Amino acid sequence: MEAASITKTEHGALQVPAHVIIPFIIGDGIGPDIWRASVRVFDAAVELAYGQARRIAWKEVLAGEKAYRETGEWLPQATLDTISKHLVAIKGPLTTPIGGGIRSLNVAIRAALDLYVCERPTRWFPGVPSPVKHPEYVDMVIFRENTEDIYTGIEFAAGSAEARKVGRFLQDEMEVDYAFTATTAIGIKTVSEEGSKRLVRAAIEHAIRQHRPSVALVHKGNIMKFTEGAFKNWGYEVAETEFADQTYTWAQWERTKAASGEASANAEQEKAVASGKVIIKDVIADNFLQQILLNPRDYSVIATLNLNGDYISDALAAIVGGIGIAPGANINYKTGHAVFEATHGTAPRFADTDSMNPSSVILSGVMMLEYMGWAEAATLIVNGLQEAILQKTVTVDFFNQMDGGKLLKTSAFGDEIIRHMNALI
Ligand code: NAD
Numbered sequence: 001m002e003a004a005s006i007t008k009t010e011h012g013a014l015q016v017p018a019h020v021i022i023p024f025i026i027g028d029g030i031g032p033d034i035w036r037a038s039v040r041v042f043d044a045a046v047e048l049a050y051g052q053a054r055r056i057a058w059k060e061v062l063a064g065e066k067a068y069r070e071t072g073e074w075l076p077q078a079t080l081d082t083i084s085k086h087l088v089a090i091k092g093p094l095t096t097p098i099g100g101g102i103r104s105l106n107v108a109i110r111a112a113l114d115l116y117v118c119e120r121p122t123r124w125f126p127g128v129p130s131p132v133k134h135p136e137y138v139d140m141v142i143f144r145e146n147t148e149d150i151y152t153g154i155e156f157a158a159g160s161a162e163a164r165k166v167g168r169f170l171q172d173e174m175e176v177d178y179a180f181t182a183t184t185a186i187g188i189k190t191v192s193e194e195g196s197k198r199l200v201r202a203a204i205e206h207a208i209r210q211h212r213p214s215v216a217l218v219h220k221g222n223i224m225k226f227t228e229g230a231f232k233n234w235g236y237e238v239a240e241t242e243f244a245d246q247t248y249t250w251a252q253w254e255r256t257k258a259a260s261g262e263a264s265a266n267a268e269q270e271k272a273v274a275s276g277k278v279i280i281k282d283v284i285a286d287n288f289l290q291q292i293l294l295n296p297r298d299y300s301v302i303a304t305l306n307l308n309g310d311y312i313s314d315a316l317a318a319i320v321g322g323i324g325i326a327p328g329a330n331i332n333y334k335t336g337h338a339v340f341e342a343t344h345g346t347a348p349r350f351a352d353t354d355s356m357n358p359s360s361v362i363l364s365g366v367m368m369l370e371y372m373g374w375a376e377a378a379t380l381i382v383n384g385l386q387e388a389i390l391q392k393t394v395t396v397d398f399f400n401q402m403d404g405g406k407l408l409k410t411s412a413f414g415d416e417i418i419r420h421m422n423a424l425i
Contacts, residue, residue, distance in 0.1 A: 003057035006087040006372070008336045014087070016372045021057045023082050027092015028064040029346025030356045030410075035092050037358040037414030041381060042365050044418045048425060049376040059086070063105055064094040075105050080112045083339065090340040090368055092361060095348070103153045106341070110146050113337045115330035116195065117202045118144040118306075120313045120343060121367070127389040128321035129401035137296040138319050141212070143203035144309025146330055148195045149227075151306040154188040191227040191305065193234050200235040202333050203303035204243050207278045215239075215247075217282040218304040218312065231305055232282050239280040248277040289315055313343060324357030324397045327364040329371070338371055340364040354409045357395040359385060362417070384421035388413065391420075 004017040026035045039058060046054055061079040068074050074097050083089040094105040109115070120142040124135040156163035159182060167180030180186075200217065207215050217236070221229025239247040278301075283291065285308045291298065292315060304312060317326035323344035331338040342360030350356050362381060369378040388394070392405040393416050399407045408416060 001055070003055075005085060006336075008087065012334075012336075014336055014372065016374070018054045019057060020055075020372070021059050021086055022368075023059045023061045023079075023086050023089040025061055025063045025079070025089070025091035025094070026066065027346065028066070028095040029093060029348040029351045030353075031064075031092030031094075031346060033352065033354050033410045034342070034356060034358040034361050037410045038361040038365055041358075041362055041384070041414050041417050041421075042369075042377075045369075045377040045380045045384075045421060046374065048380055048421055049374070054374065054377075061089070063091070063109070068097070075108055080109070083109075084113060084337065087336050088338050088340075088368060088372065090361070090365060093342055093344060093346045095346050107151070107153070109339060110330050113330075113332060113339065114147065114335070115332050115337060115339060116145065116147050116198055117331045117333060118142075118146040118309060118328060119206075119331055119367070120144065120309075120316075120326065120328045122313070122316040122320055122326065124320040125325070125386050125389050127386075127392070128325065129398055130319060130321060132293065132319050134296075135320050138292070138316060140292075140296070140299055140302055140316060141206065141210075142302045142304065142309055142313050142316070143199060143206065144313065145195060145199040145231075145305050147306075148190050148192060149306035150187055150189040151310075152188075152190060154190070156186045158183045158185040189224070189227050191231055193230070196231045196234040196305075197238050198334075200238045200303045201242065202331075203301050204239060204247060204278060204280070205333075207301045208243070208246050212278065212300040214279040214281060214299070215301045215303055216288070216299050217280070218285050218288045218302055218308055219282060220285045220308065222284055228285075228305060228308075235282070235303060236280060243278070246277055247280050249280045250282065253279075285312075288312070292316060292319065317343065322397055323360065324395070325359040325363065327360055327362075327367055329364065329367050331371075338368070340368040340371075354411055355396050356410055357397050358410050358414060362414075380421045380425065381417065383424050384417040384419075387420035387424060388416040391416075 001019040003019045003021045005021055007015045009015050026032050046056055061082045063075050063079050067076055096104050123139045156166055163186050166186050170176040203215050217232050219228040219232045221232045236249055239249055317323050326343040328343045329338055329340045341364055344360055366378045366381050392402055393408055394405050395408055395413050399405045
């Protein structure tokens with residue numbers, strides 16, 4: 001069986017060969033430890049699910065410190081070309097080069113392949129230590145816009161000629177009433193209609209596909225009206241113009257309420273009125289951060305801008321066990337390009353200690369297998385991981401918060417997942 005690339009059919013569906021080439025970036029810091037445990041879990045799951053009928057041929061591509069050591073470049077063009085050719089890849093965390101001319105390798109990869117959705121599912125696995133009483137109430141999927149916002153790094157340093165020039169331009173030519181000083185640094189926030197709409201479109205399509213009850217547009221439009229406020233408006237516009245039969249917006253709810261004389265809404269009433277449609281609602285970002293603790297069951301799919309999404313995903317991850325178990329994917333749903341990755345960083349203090357939790361990369365691999373349509377292998381991994389946690393055989397991050405747990409190394413935790421996958425089948 002010859003190994004081959006994933007391709008896209010002319011109708012837009014992914015075509016995944018039985019012996020598929022998947023490029024991987026091993027990552028810096030704790031990356032190699034975590035990758036070694038994860039890849040064994042992936043291979044065992046695929047073999048257990050499909051025998052010899054399906055297989056992954058892993059193809060290493062270089063980025064980060066390893067790339068710099070071997071090629072003198074942090075992100076070689078060959079790496080981007082290989083990922084582009086094979087459509088789907090998975091990566092470990094990467095160091096942010098200091099003074100290397102690249103602000104962040106992750107941001108550079110997302111920009112190069114125009115991976116406009118950062119998708120981060122957040123759910124609780126029974127047995128995972130949590131700081132809240134009902135972590136099981138959290139079951140959300142974040143769709144974070146990945147290519148725009150203040151995150152693009154258009155910034156001018158305090159005291160620079162550029163910052164002074166931009167400040168003067170804003171005062172003199174744009175009549176901006178603001179007292180720029182010699183030490184004012186300036187950052188630019190960019191939000192476009194097409195960027196917002198493609199992100200919200202992907203979130204709504206996901207909600208419809210996965211039978212999720214709602215999409216919440218999380219924004220700070222009360223203050224930043226033309227960027228975050230416009231994001232909200234464009235989000236509703238997508239729902240009303242492209243998904244009119246499948247969605248129910250808050251504006252429609254308000255009209256129904258007015259017609260029936262109803263005074264207030266709650267999640268149950270909304271659902272009843274929407275009758276099977278996806279409810280599109282919006283919430284201001286600071287309020288949302290308290291709602292995820294107070295009323296998490298009111299939220300399912302979250303569509304939000306880049307910076308909000310960054311904060312929200314870590315806050316939600318903390319509720320369900322921390323960044324050691326938080327998976328993610330960067331996806332362009334049009335081209336099919338997708339790079340799956342843990343949401344945490346390189347935790348350099350723990351490099352080569354074989355001690356950190358590999359679950360983020362393992363669950364990112366689960367997302368990847370689901371994206372490829374290899375759901376059976378994905379389910380095996382989830383069940384094996386769940387069982388390892390229920391048996392309290394865990395890595396240090398969970399062990400420290402558990403009574404009566406057994407402390408495992410990263411590699412041993414991978415073995416434990418494989419053992420449970422075999423036992424459960
Ligand atoms: P970090 O996520 O690397 O680590 C913060 C802390 O989280 C660690 O000290 C550790 O206690 C805990 N942690 C992280 N991963 C864990 C795991 N798998 N299991 C258990 N605990 C875990 O954040 P940082 O220290 O702010 O960043 C270190 C480097 O990583 C920086 O260079 C940063 O730019 C980079 N970074 C990369 C990515 C990425 O590649 N996607 C994301 C964030 C940060």
